[in-house]
Amino acid sequence: MQEIELKFLVPELRLKGLMRQAKVKSSQVTQMAAHYYDTPDQQLAQAGIGLRIRREGNTWVQTIKAGGDGIAARLEHNLTLDNEQVQAMLDNNDLMPDLSTYKDTTIAPALAAFKLKKLAKKLTRLYVTDVERTTRLLIEAGSNEIDVSDNSIEVAYDHGEIIHGGDDTQRDAIQEIEFELVSGDLDFLFATAKVWCKRYKLCLSTVTKAERGGLLIKGQHHSPATSANLSELNINKDSSMPAFLRAIVHNCLLQILPNSSAIVSSSTDHEHVLQLYIGICRLRTALSAFASFSDEVNPDWLLIIKQTATLLSDYYDLSYLATHIEPMLQKHGAPMVDWTADVEAIKTTPIDAVSANDFQLTLLELIAFTMSDPSLEPQADKIALDHLTKTLSKQQAKFLKTEERLNDVINAKPDSLDSTSTNSTSTNSKNLSLKNNDKYQAQQQLHYQLNNLRYMGELAAPLYGKKKTKRWLKRVVKAQKSLGKQVDMTYYQQCYQHKALTDLNALYGVGWFAAILKDDSKRLQKQLDRIEDCATFW
Structure with a gap:
């Protein structure tokens, strides 16, 4: 099964308003306790795989997630477990997932690099999550009795903690909202997410709970910055013009989204800012150079990403000078120059630029563009x-x-100087400048x-x-x-x-x-x- 969902961080100032929409009469509140498993050196995490056993109300479910498009879609396999067996394993402190169930499933290719019996022996519980989930179903009503729509989305607001498996004093707070397509068209998913994003100033995040748990184990707050990975560019000589543009925009987003996610979750790492800036520059080039390859390119995208790139560059250049260049010069004997006031004078920081609503909405539209069907475009028969x-x-x-x-x-x-000039030295200096x-x-x-x-x-x-x-x-x-x-x-x-x-x-x-x-x-x-x-x- 392929899971298609969009996840956002919720700003504290907008939480009350959002909860009024999440907690309606038809909504459900579920307590969820999840146990996450991996090898001690996190081999599954390195392969982009998350494995858990989670109590969802009165039911225990074993879930594995892997692969997908790296942005909004992932492969997912769920297996409902026997409650009595799970309880018995919990009583003996030996609750472990059964990997043999994945042999002939759609998730099997993601595990092909592992020998399942050998992997099972290495698995250990690394961390747990304790979450209260509030869910409601959004259904798009049909325009009339004949045209009955089955477009539906599950909105899930999660509030809780990730807890270190070996030291429960080490915790990380969870406050996020997800929009998952249950049935129907992708357009409904993105249209709904945009409304909520605009109203509550939500910020996209591609960081999974499994990734956050892995970071907690390592004592880190953010994953390393993501650079461009051209090996993930999925095109071939027969790619149509619309398919080609979608593929290269998708590749740019694979660099942009992890870095923007780190920044909106308060990373001040210069490398996150730099790689986000480079990713945006690549995207800007792609949209500008190949705009004619698709009829669905929105001209406003270029304006917004150019503005964001400029803001990031202005901050990065001066901040890097203060934190890296100045200390380097001092090591070589330079007298100290204080740049603190200059950096503080910059009004827009990276988190301001990235969390800006117009940029977040643009990211949503770009993701929707990459997931739309290129074969429906007029130029679908033209080879890139x-x-x-x-x-x-x-x-x-x-x-x-x-x-x-x-x-x-x-x-x-x-410029040659007038021989009658009385200030030739000053003029020459100005010309050189x-x-x-x-x-x-x-x-x-x-x-x-x-x-x-x-x-x-x-x-x-x-x-x-x-x-x-x-x-x-x-x-x-x-x-x-x-x-x-x-x-x-x-x-x-x-x-x-x-x-x-x-x-x-x-x-x-x-x-x-x-x-x-x-x-x-x-x-x-x-x-x-x-x-x-x-x-x-x-």
Whole structure:
């Protein structure tokens, strides 16, 4: 069975209003105690599998979840257990799941990497959950007596705790709401979730109770940041244009959602912010470059994700400077420069940007887009591969044109001075300053175009031969990283230069980055030239 559900964290300020909608006359309240199992080194968790035995009211159920699309859909197998047998095992403190039941089920492929008898011997109870679940059923009424709809959703609000299996003083609070499609169309699920999300400022979370339990065992609050994983990009040479776009948006969301989930649950880890930003940039590139591949792309998506990316970048750059760059300079003998006030002056933090309602609603619409049927679109008969050459060539041309502009700025001489000028030194200094600013802006624009070229190339690569794509991508990635470093170093230099107007200690940083930039420029130019010399793979 495939479970399709959307889970959200509930902000404290909206809880009372939400509970008025969750606890209606028809709702049910169930006490649930669940025992979660894994090997001591969490082999099941590493394979994306959750295994539990849970008391649901008066019934005990053994459940395993695995696989799915990594976002809203997962494979699930439930087995109702004999209450007397369970109680007997509880009395002897030897309650354990029966893995033999999965031999000939739809969940079997997810366990194929394990020898079930060997795995069963290693299983241990790692943690338990104690949850009060409030559920109600939402049913979409038919428009008339003839057209009777069977669209229904279970809304479940969970409140409780995850408890360490070996130390019950270690606990983590649960306060979340889930929307699970019971029957009918996906559109009803997403339309309902959007209404609740907008009304109660809910935030999407892909972190399961099993994952949170595993983190509790490790003494961690959040999973490590998730980077792009192109091996999970499910496309082939026969993919239609609409199917291709859905697949690459889905791949971007696999990077975005885990990192955004960590941030809305209060992670301040720089890596979560960085990987979320990169994921959004990849998504922005995909939607912009391949918008014509589908009639269902909403133009508003680009506006909202661009705004979110800008907010994340503004915070990350300055915060990283304060927490990483400044300590690095001090280790090399630089006098201290205090950036506290500058960071605090940033009005929008990552959690503000990510929990913003328009961004959360956009994520919901994007998930719905990836799960919709591409075969229903007018362009379903058009193969993506037939239309990629023009799109990729266009981006390559943009990159080369922007590189030419950068070279023009670098090679330009400062304006010649009037021989009668009485302030020639001041004028020349101003001209050089303007030239440096033009150079930085041209570098930023080139980095943006190179990012787009890389992301488009990586997303299209599975449709082409590996040998050509590998060589081309290697050169593009190398140049992109080097140019990104140079843009960052220039930004830091400008920050220290501006800071030096009020704090002379910042002059050390100005000189430090000037030296680094001088050393890297020639190597970067060689890497850019190698892209131009390399044959494209399309």
